[in-house]
Amino acid sequence: MTSSAIAVSGLRKAYGDKTVLDGVDLEVEQGSVFGLLGPNGAGKTTTVNVLTTLIKADGGTVRVAGHDVGAEARAVRAVIGVTGQFAAVDELLTGQENLQLMADLHHLRAAESKQVIGSLLDRFDLAGSAGKLAGTYSGGMRRKLDLAMTLVTRPQIIFLDEPTAGLDPRSRRTMWDIVRDLMAEGVTVFLTTQYLEEADQLAGRIAVLDQGHLVAEGTPGELKRQVPGSHVQLRFTDVVALDAAARVLNGSTADDAALTLRVPSDGGVKSLRALLGQLDEHSIDVEEFSVHTPDLDDVFLALTGHASTKETAQ
Amino acid sequence: MSTISAPLADSRIMLRRNLKHILRNPVTLFNAALMPVVLMLLLVYVFGNAFNVGEHYVEYATPGLILLAITYGLSGTAVSVNSDMTKGIINRFKVMNVSRGAVLTGHVGATMLSSSVAIAVIIGMAFALGFRSPATPLDWLGAIGIAAAAAFAAAWLTVALGMAAKTPESAGLTVVPLLLLPFVSSAIVPADKMGQGVRQFAEYQPFTPIIESLRGLLAGTPSAGYAAAALSWCAAITLAGYLWSRATFSKRA
Numbered sequence: 428m429t430s431s432a433i434a435v436s437g438l439r440k441a442y443g444d445k446t447v448l449d450g451v452d453l454e455v456e457q458g459s460v461f462g463l464l465g466p467n468g469a470g471k472t473t474t475v476n477v478l479t480t481l482i483k484a485d486g487g488t489v490r491v492a493g494h495d496v497g498a499e500a501r502a503v504r505a506v507i508g509v510t511g512q513f514a515a516v517d518e519l520l521t522g523q524e525n526l527q528l529m530a531d532l533h534h535l536r537a538a539e540s541k542q543v544i545g546s547l548l549d550r551f552d553l554a555g556s557a558g559k560l561a562g563t564y565s566g567g568m569r570r571k572l573d574l575a576m577t578l579v580t581r582p583q584i585i586f587l588d589e590p591t592a593g594l595d596p597r598s599r600r601t602m603w604d605i606v607r608d609l610m611a612e613g614v615t616v617f618l619t620t621q622y623l624e625e626a627d628q629l630a631g632r633i634a635v636l637d638q639g640h641l642v643a644e645g646t647p648g649e650l651k652r653q654v655p656g657s658h659v660q661l662r663f664t665d666v667v668a669l670d671a672a673a674r675v676l677n678g679s680t681a682d683d684a685a686l687t688l689r690v691p692s693d694g695g696v697k698s699l700r701a702l703l704g705q706l707d708e709h710s711i712d713v714e715e716f717s718v719h720t721p722d723l724d725d726v727f728l729a730l731t732g733h734a735s736t737k738e739t740a741q
Numbered sequence: 742m743s744t745i746s747a748p749l750a751d752s753r754i755m756l757r758r759n760l761k762h763i764l765r766n767p768v769t770l771f772n773a774a775l776m777p778v779v780l781m782l783l784l785v786y787v788f789g790n791a792f793n794v795g796e797h798y799v800e801y802a803t804p805g806l807i808l809l810a811i812t813y814g815l816s817g818t819a820v821s822v823n824s825d826m827t828k829g830i831i832n833r834f835k836v837m838n839v840s841r842g843a844v845l846t847g848h849v850g851a852t853m854l855s856s857s858v859a860i861a862v863i864i865g866m867a868f869a870l871g872f873r874s875p876a877t878p879l880d881w882l883g884a885i886g887i888a889a890a891a892a893f894a895a896a897w898l899t900v901a902l903g904m905a906a907k908t909p910e911s912a913g914l915t916v917v918p919l920l921l922l923p924f925v926s927s928a929i930v931p932a933d934k935m936g937q938g939v940r941q942f943a944e945y946q947p948f949t950p951i952i953e954s955l956r957g958l959l960a961g962t963p964s965a966g967y968a969a970a971a972l973s974w975c976a977a978i979t980l981a982g983y984l985w986s987r988a989t990f991s992k993r994a
Contacts, residue, residue, distance in 0.1 A: 479836050480835075480836060481832055481835060481836065501838055504836050504837060504838045505838060507836065508836075509832070509833070509836045511829055511832055511833075512829075513828070513829040515828070515829035515830045515832060515833040516830070517758065517830055518828075519761065519762045519765045519766060520758070520761060520765075524761070528754065528758060529837075531754045532751065532754055532834070532837055532839050533837070534747075534750070560765070576833070577833075580837070
């Protein structure tokens with residue numbers, strides 16, 4: 428029928444009279460990384476829980492790997508892996524034993540599980556701590572072990588619910604590298620995040636979820652294009668230079684106090700070269716030069732009319 | 742990869758996991774085995790002679806202490822069940838086609854094993870303190886059966902309590918009534934020496950027939966009435982615990 432790894436239409440979920448998801452439509456292509464972006468309470472985790480058979484939807488259809496999550500939950504579970512917001516590792520088992528537990532529950536043969544566990548420990552740089560209790564691991568290590576446990580079963584589709592929440596910048600980068608490796612292996616990744624940069628870095632397509640509604644969907648580039656305001660900013664040492672530049676450059680707006688000039692631009696190399704050429708021609712000295720493209724924070728503000736409530740997550 | 746998940750194999754894996762937990766965190770087992778021993782020493786050497794139960798006090802107290810050996814181990818189970826539910830690992834099992842009951846039976850099995858250790862310790866201690874029993878091997882078998890049924894019932898009820906609690910800390914507290922109930926039964930002193938009200942409660946609460954049937958078996962004078970009452974209580978508590986656990990398990994995502 429369709430080659431979509433995940434197909435969601437009209438998904439609704441309410442807890443009591445509180446509607447958490449209100450008609451969500453999603454399509455995730457096989458082998459892609461899909462980012463579901465939204466602030467706390469937008470419904471990201473609820474979406475993941477429905478998609479991974481943990482909770483039942485109130486309405487709409489949800490197919491994962493071609494199977495209905497309600498009627499064919501077992502078939503769905505056989506091909507998915509989930510790493511939730513809170514590292515689901517057994518703290519009283521060692522890293523090695525945690526992975527072994529997954530291999531046992533998946534009924535892998537001894538030789539196979541030994542090989543799989545060994546390669547995962549190496550890949551996630553956990554071999555040195557494999558014999559230590561997971562309870563003694565740092566946050567970053569736990570998260571890595573958690574993801575390694577998910578990968579023991581070699582899932583085709585992986586759900587990562589805020590995989591880097593609470594991690595330090597270095598661990599976050601490691602996580603990103605791992606996600607990119609998974610993508611290179613052809614695994615479909617469904618990622619939720621409230622870090623706008625993260626979705627931009629990893630996902631081929633992004634959907635923005637706000638209070639149970641999808642407010643936008645597209646590639647990171649497409650989303651950015653929905654937001655006006657790509658421009659070049661020039662800073663000068665004195666008002667004379669600023670005025671000279673303002674006369675030369677069409678459509679620019681000057682800020683006399685800050686000695687800056689804002690020039691609309693698509694940020695492309697060609698238009699930048701032309702801009703610099705004009706300045707050169709009139710011998711105008713520029714103190715500082717920067718290109719501003721809107722980031723996803725701007726996108727969020729433009730799409731929802733309110734800022735992403737990022738601070739609540741810190 | 743097998744597409745048929747065998748509930749039995751899953752239960753065995755979970756049991757192994759829970760046993761590792763007990764060995765890694767031996768405080769619980771230590772509690773279960775040590776507290777009844779301390780109580781036994783206290784009762785036999787300090788209070789026992791004051792109670793005047795018409796027999797050697799250690800012989801009177803042993804059946805009740807066997808039950809205490811079971812109940813003192815339960816808080817560990819409740820905490821461990823609750824940690825599974827609240828720390829996210831349960832969701833991992835749920836999205837893995839793991840047989841749903843295996844998580845529960847693993848805890849019940851591990852609790853039964855640690856109860857057995859505690860029971861063995863208290864019986865050994867009783868013999869060391871002068872406990873002698875005219876019971877036949879068949880009586881012993883019956884006593885072991887009753888103790889096992891009681892441990893099984895207590896384990897299922899505790900799994901349910903641990904499952905229903907909001908946090909691991911409160912889960913540990915939910916079993917406190919189970920720790921206190923033996924004291925208002927015929928475990929330490931005969932019920933007919935208690936005051937109005939308490940006596941009636943002691944006579945009709947589940948621990949009393951369990952303890953009395955054990956007492957009868959260990960004294961070589963088994964009572965069919967007590968045994969039937971004890972086993973009925975155990976069956977009812979097991980069933981209630983089982984159904985409650987299942988219901989809570991499917992309700993909590």
